[in-house]
Amino acid sequence: MKDSNNVVSMQGVFKEQQREAKRTLSLPAPVTAVRDKAQALLAEQAKLVFAKVDDSLFAMAEKAHGQDEQDGLFQALRLLRVERRKVVERFSTHLADAFHVRDVPADERDDPYAADNLSLVHNDDLEQLVAVDTMVAHAKRDFSQPLTEISLRLNTLLSVKIYDKNNPLGPDAICDAFVEACRPLDLHIRARLTLLKKFEQLVMANLGKLYEQCNDLFVEHGVLPSLKQQRRAARQQRPSPGAQGVRGGQATAAEASQERAGSMSTGGHGGGHGLLPLGAGVAPMPPQDLLSHLGALQSHLPENYDGEEIQLLNVNSLLQQRLLEVRQSASLAKMDSDIIKLVEMLFSFILEDRNLAEPIKSQLGRLQLPLLKVAIADKSFFSKGGHPARKLLNELADAATGWQAKEGYASDPLFKKISEVVAKVLAEFDQDIHIFSTLLESFREFILRERKRAEKLERRIVDEADGKAKTQAARARVAAVMDALTAERDLPPVVTEWLEKVWSNMLFLTCIKEGTESERWNRDVRTARDLVWSVHAPMPDSRKQLLGLLPALQERLRAGVEAVSLSAFDARRMFAGLKDVYRERFALAQRLAEERSRKAREAVRDEVSEQVRSQAAQETRAPAADVQADSAQPAETVVELPQMEELEQVVAQAEVAPAASEEVEALPQSDSHWQQTFRLAQGSWFELKRGDEEQFRCRLAAVIKDIDQFIFVNRNGAKVAEFTRVELAHALRNAQLMPLDDGMLFERALQSVIGTVRKSRGEMS
Structure with a gap:
């Protein structure tokens, strides 16, 4: 382990030495001056990023939806406060390293269609990559002119050919330097995205000022000063809007698209047409042109697909055919090419999803081109979970999860509604995403009506099953209580009748209405136990306790009679029968008490001498044992009554589940x-x-x-x-x-x- 650590340590030292050697390599004086200028300006802007992100993270943490998210944001807040200086230092270092330019391999320049070149999903976190690619694409679009001048000037000073990817002042290099500087930080994804957003707002969106100062510095050093005059002359010679045949002072999108596409068709390709690889001599298609072509393809999609034959659209092939038809040539920007691949992969998953029936997948598959247009026009489509286009797709799929394609499914209300929504998107969506929100609201109203109708039937079915289950469970629990109280006991017939006709029903009603955890249930179970005890209590020892119990027991029995609506005739008869039982019990107690007293008096009278007393003592013990035996005799046939705690356990263990089929064997708990x-x-x-x-x-x-x-x-x-x-x-x-x-x-x-x-x-x- 020690040797391994030494190796790692030596590798680190070696890499640092290489990095330092790079820094000390001599750069042309104009490049060095521009590097130092850019490094200083960007470092100051980066410090401002951390100052602004602090407030944003604090506000987000206070509004976080869950504890985990809030903890993650506060932890990120603390970490950024501690590490901001080191991050800015790393950012400056990476910016400086970028000026030691390496050539970009040909496969990275010319083959954006390779399967392993999907930059949007290059790292683990797709959302971060979308945010990064979005800000880079925006910067390239907004600052293309000064960036081109910087590239031309660097090409005159450096021996390596300068492209977008290896331009040390390009959006790629600047953004990569910041991402690499932040990489060691273990940040919650929302905090990382917020940090990148602030970087975009405060640094990337303001690169124009940096590029202007850098170009001016190059001019001061005499590097292609004529470019500035050429740019000024080009602006002056540019035709006025009126000369371009515009309406209302601005060219229409179609006219502008046609003009740009026409210029591309003749540029550096000898008049060839179609979709060409990036770097093949034609400029990348501007996003507005691409959207225009996709819109034309969208309008020519068939009105209906056969649900069994829907296939994924090959957008590159369709664009190739489209460009050939209009006799134009163009290439795809790297960002747009990646988005096309990503959308194709998403819809490939959708069309293979077993959750959805084939006709539904057929309809959702028709949304590939509209959603591709959304993704091209709005890069937040992939990172924004609440995007209306995503929400509409999710809602359509969710509503159709349980749908089945039965015979004549084309007339099914849900299928018709989904088909209607898809048709409206294809017919009406150009670039205004509000149509997705409008259609989503309309579809939700439809689904709400559909579900209300289904819920009525479902509620009736569930209520019926629930009522049946409660009845079954209540009967099982009442039976468990009765079995525990009457098992192995020879009860008088009238007591058995009381338990079966009155108290079983009383317990059943209480179980249904209030459950077995209620005080009422416990009181009714105690009444049943008291009733059984009252006719089996050992006499004469329990005579006093029984006398105290009977008035309250009688009242509870009367309440039970009323609760179960027992007829007055049966009630009088059963109360009379119960009185006869108690009369016999008290008569037995009287007889046993008198017998015990008589035998005790005889024992005292016989104690006249020691021998007689001894004999009397023996005789006294014998009769006393007889008396106890007599008094205990009724109790010998009585099994000890369960306590209330035992009865609660009996109820809890009552088997109430419906019997499974005999063919279904029980499974172990670990299965x-x-x-x-x-x-x-x-x-x-x-x-x-x-x-x-x-x-x-x-x-x-x-x-x-x-x-x-x-x-x-x-x-x-x-x-x-x-x-x-x-x-x-x-x-x-x-x-x-x-x-x-x-x-x-x-x-x-x-x-x-x-x-x-x-x-x-x-x-x-």
Whole structure:
């Protein structure tokens, strides 16, 4: 381990020496001056970023939705306060290193279509990469003219060819330097995105001032001073808006697009047409031109697709055909090329998703071009979970999760509504994303009406099953109490009648209305126990206790008679029968007491001499034993009554679950499918198979806890299946019942794409 540490340490020293050697390499004086100027300005702007992000993170932490998120934001806040100076220093170092330019490999310059070149998902966190690519793309677009001048001037001073990627003052280099400077920080993703947003607002959006000062500094050093005059002359010679045939002082998007596309078709390619690789001699297609071409492709999509034949669109191929038709040539910017690939991967996942029926996937697949246009026009599409276009796609998919394509499905209300929404997007969406919000609101109103109708039927089914379960459970618990009180006891017939006709019903009603945890239930169980004790208490020892109990017991029995609506005739008869039992009990107590007293007096009278006393003592003990035996005789046939705590345990252990089929064997508690039944969430969707032919979608509507039963319904609210817990575990084990992923479709697709790219990159490395 020590040697290993030494190796690592020596490697670190070696890398630092290499870095220092790079810094000391002589650069042309103009480049050195520009480097120092840029380094100083950007470092000052970076310090301002940390000052501003502090307030933003504090406000976000106070409004955080959960404790974990709030803790993560506060931790990021503290870390940034401590590390800001080191981050700015690392940022300056990386900026300086960028001036020791390396040549960009040809495959990175000319082959943006390679499968391993998807920059949007280059790192682990897609959202961060989208934010970075967005700010870089915006800066390249906004500052293309001064950037071109810087590249031309650097090309005259350096031996390495300068491209966008290796320009030390380009948005790529500046943004990469900041990302690398922040990489060692363990930040919550929201904090990292906020930091990048502030960097975009305060640094990247203001690069124009930096580029102007750098170009002026180059001019001061005599580096291509004529470029400044050429730029001024070009602005003066540019035709006025009126000479361009515009309406209202501005050229229409179509005219501007046609003009730019026409100029591209003749530039450096000898008149060839079509989609060409980046760097093949034509400029990258401006986003507005790309959107115009995609809009034309969108308008020519067929009105309806066959649900069985929907296929993923090859956008590059369609663009190639489009450019050939209009006799234009163009290339795709790296950012746009990556977005096209990413959207294709997302829709590839959607079209393979087993959660959705084929006709629904057919309709959602038609949204590929509109959503691609959204992603090109608005780079926050991938990082903004609340984007209206994403929300609409998620809502359509969520509503269709339980939908099945039955015969004549084209007339199904849900399918018709989804088809209508998709058709409106294709027909009306150009670049205004508000149409997605409008359609989302309309679709939600439709779904709300649909679900209200289904909920009425579902509620009736669940209430019926719940009522049946409560009845079954109450009967089982009452029976458990009665069995515990009467087992192995020879009770008078009238007491048995009281328990069966009155008190079983009384307990049943209490269990249904108030449950077994209520005070009322405990009082009624105690009454039943007192009734049994009253006719089995040992006499004469319990005579006094029984006398104290009977008045209150009689009142409770009268209340029970009224609660169960026992007829007055039966009530009088049963009370009379009970009085006869108690009269016999007290008569027995009187006889036993008198017998015990008489034998005690005889024992005292016989004590006249020591021998007689001894004999009398023996005789006294014998009769006393006889008396006790006589008095205890009734108790010998009585089994000890359970205490209230024991009765509570009997109720808790009462078997109330519906009997499973004899063919279904019990599963051990450790079985994964048995454990899974305890984690299923109400409302989850499943695919249920019955035989080789029949399969359908169903939703877990309710878990009837009293009898451990699971009720499943279809999307219309009708019951389609019910399982006991052990039956459900077997259904899951045998893949008869398979859970469907109920996460949001777009987010699931995005996670799948990220996973696929990570895996492919891991295999390549």
